[in-house]
Amino acid sequence: MASKRVGVFGAGGRMGVAVCAAVASAPDLDLVAAIDPAWAGVELSERGVVDTGLVVSPTAAELVKVKAEVVVDFTVAEAARDNLVWCAENEIHAVVGTTGFSAADLEDIRVRFEASKANALIAPNFAIGAVLMMRFAELAAPYFETAEIIELHHDQKVDAPSGTAILTAERMAAASSDFAADPTEQVVIAGARGASGPGGIPIHSVRMRGMVAHEEVILGSTGQTLTVRHDSYDRTSFMPGVLLAIRSVFDRPGLTVGLDALLDI
Numbered sequence: 001m002a003s004k005r006v007g008v009f010g011a012g013g014r015m016g017v018a019v020c021a022a023v024a025s026a027p028d029l030d031l032v033a034a035i036d037p038a039w040a041g042v043e044l045s046e047r048g049v050v051d052t053g054l055v056v057s058p059t060a061a062e063l064v065k066v067k068a069e070v071v072v073d074f075t076v077a078e079a080a081r082d083n084l085v086w087c088a089e090n091e092i093h094a095v096v097g098t099t100g101f102s103a104a105d106l107e108d109i110r111v112r113f114e115a116s117k118a119n120a121l122i123a124p125n126f127a128i129g130a131v132l133m134m135r136f137a138e139l140a141a142p143y144f145e146t147a148e149i150i151e152l153h154h155d156q157k158v159d160a161p162s163g164t165a166i167l168t169a170e171r172m173a174a175a176s177s178d179f180a181a182d183p184t185e186q187v188v189i190a191g192a193r194g195a196s197g198p199g200g201i202p203i204h205s206v207r208m209r210g211m212v213a214h215e216e217v218i219l220g221s222t223g224q225t226l227t228v229r230h231d232s233y234d235r236t237s238f239m240p241g242v243l244l245a246i247r248s249v250f251d252r253p254g255l256t257v258g259l260d261a262l263l264d265i
Contacts, residue, residue: 004029004247006031008074009071012042015097029247035058039056070094071095072246074096077099081105097126099159099164106255119249119253142175145222146180146219147217147219148218150218151206151215152215152216153214
């Protein structure tokens with residue numbers, strides 16, 4: 001079977017470099033294009049990706065030239081929206097780890113890919129452990145009276161709360177509608193109780209140098225608490241999920257949201 005031809009948007013960034021390295025190392029995938037206007041003209045080897053011979057290109061036109069079949073996007077929401085429109089129009093499958101999409105964005109993307117021969121998979125987190133964390137929190141939610149979420153990321157992350165934290169709260173709220181109301185009567189410093197997420201579950205965001213991606217869900221009831229936590233210490237933690245998505249997106253028509261759809265959990 002021929003290797004799948006893969007391109008990467010945001011190839012010069014830290015996540016993009018990690019994706020390029022993972023794809024280049026996979027025997028059934030062929031890295032054929034690296035797209036990033038901020039790093040155009042730079043050889044991937046200068047970014048630590050060896051043995052590809054690729055130079056970063058400034059525009060998506062390179063993907064058509066090299067006949068890419070699927071492209072991975074780890075950019076920012078504004079760029080990713082345009083990239084997804086381009087992929088749908090040019091019938092190239094898309095795997096997206098960029099966060100910050102609104103419900104309206106997702107609906108627009110869904111409509112575009114349902115009308116295209118290409119498919120898209122968007123996941124707020126490609127770490128398999130993070131997907132399991134969300135599932136465990138969802139299973140525990142009906143058995144506890146209170147819950148809060150703390151998400152912690154590196155200081156280059158531009159959106160807050162994280163897409164993973166929002167999705168975690170959505171799934172917990174769908175599993176239980178009986179969480180107790182916040183008893184706080186006086187907020188001394190605005191924001192001290194975090195943001196009120198889906199189901200009224202408080203979400204607290206930390207942005208700190210030295211971190212990568214972490215999330216802690218704390219559930220409590222009388223006399224006990226349960227903490228479910230996931231830590232990504234290195235961007236390589238996301239790569240097994242990214243490679244799974246690349247291999248799977250060909251067989252998932254339209255738009256798929258969340259890596260859990262591929263894990264049968």
